[in-house]
Amino acid sequence: MFLIRHFAHAQRKHTWISAIGSVLLFVLLVGCSGPSQVAIPTPTPMPTPTFPPITWATFDLHLPPEALNAPVVGPLPPDTILHVSVTFRVTQQELNKLQSTPGQNLENDANQLGINNSEYQRIKQIYGIQNATLNLNKLHTVLTIDAKAKAFAQVFQLQFLLHQLNGRTFYAPTSNPKVPAFIVDKILAITGLDSYSQPVKIGVASQSGHTKKNGTTALDCNLNQNVLSPLAIAHFYGYDQFYKSGLNGEGITINLVEIDGIAKADIQNYASCMNYRGHLKVVDLNTPPSPGEEATLDVETLMGLAPAANISDYETSDATFTSINKALQAIIDNNVKNTNSGSIVSISLGANESSITPGDVAAIDQSLQILTEAEHMTVFIASGDCAAFDSGTYGDLSVDFPASDPWAISVGGTTPVLDPQKGIHEIAWANNLNHAACNNHWGSGGGLSKLFKRPDWQSATGTQNSFSNGMRQMPDVSAFASNLTYYYLGHWDPTGGTSAAAPIWASGLALVNEQLLRQTQRFLFGPTLFYQVAQYGLNHQLQPYTDVTQGDNLYYPAMLNWDFATGLGTPNLHDFSIALIALIQQA
16 A cells, blocks of 8 residues: 655744633633632733844855856846745754764754854844745755745845847846845855756656556556566566565655656556555645656656655656755755654756756755765765766767766666576667767766766776766766666556666665664665775675676766766675675674
């Protein structure tokens, strides 16, 4: 059985209820005391807080020159509703403290992590007068403000213009915003004052040509025999050995971030066929999006490979990075008291690094850091499906964000090959037939970031190579991204993409985390552990990854050890878990 629950994203405090209750109780007590007259004291009015006069400072949005210099086509209509987020800096010292003490309620540390209560009251005094809706997250690290463009123009002392560039229209402010001087040094990013960043794109590489099948409610478990079923994937990667030990992901939650919705009838059919017995929770962050391939594929992949894990599906109908960060903040808020449970995040969305503003990058980066260091989650992100050319222009070496972020495990793709003598083996996933358009079919995303330096932990045999230039290298790992199947629009259809590879890895880690928590009451998290596991395997004759040494991603070849097409390799979950248990015992 699984449950689909919808939760409103806004929370309101009805403190007036308790006040009315107190008055009623007082009246009842007076009424029961007989004819005696009772003097009712006049309540002392609460003093209105006073703050010193506002001193303003300029906050640099660091918008790229091509955005500011693009041709102007007119003003932004003043009644346009903007969704703006102010991200406050989190100190590494506080995160280090949280990382060393898992299991605590993070709300108790909110005043130390972000802005304190006094600062928030001053901000509300300034921005609350503009008919704006303000919401501060539980960790006091992100303040969202929803208001009309004319209100933001007044408060931030700027104007908005519409620009056109490369066939699309976006808005941007005429100058950098003015903010209260007492918080300017605490602000990491302000996003939503422009729409220059390209919308995120989904990564599913569907091969379906079907339309929705109507008029049938019968259970359909007739999977296509020419593609890999979930059971075949589970056997190939060793997940089924965990099933035999009673490990199905029970008690572990996998969180998804989606810009489309799930097709409920399809999900129900798939869940019944795969005997899914976890709980599915749908969290709508705004207007529920229409059902789509991406969310359906992600949910079904998790159901098929971790059949008792809980799934929390955070949906937004807005493909901006501000909304994606809103989803990450919702995950953070919903897990402030759940930091020692082995939860996981899987994301199959992104955009080319060069198409995103520095503010959006900084805001997402800090959210991923908090998920990892403060809430002790492992975040898997699909590396993209345009091979080595994420921009969609063949020959333009580029990679996908947020998969390139050092707080994420970037997941590339492989494709199965049937060898009559040796059975199935894997090669790097690539399609070299059409150089004109990617359409999520070129292959496993991978290459060198232009935004992030290579972190110290990204060290394994093969990571220092002829392409290395000191920048972040991706992917970190890989999994099947071709010749897979899912149930969509009433049909079993072939599908693929690194959108499937990311939840495949998330499912595997759910099984391992359940085992670790049962055996050791501890677990490891974050991208560092994947390279620690590789080193431990090298030192102890274990094979936690299957090294993929054939194929390429249209530029970088797969080869022995780590490479830009498949990373460290694909899951060998048995040895992977042995290495993790040993690392925990050594810690």
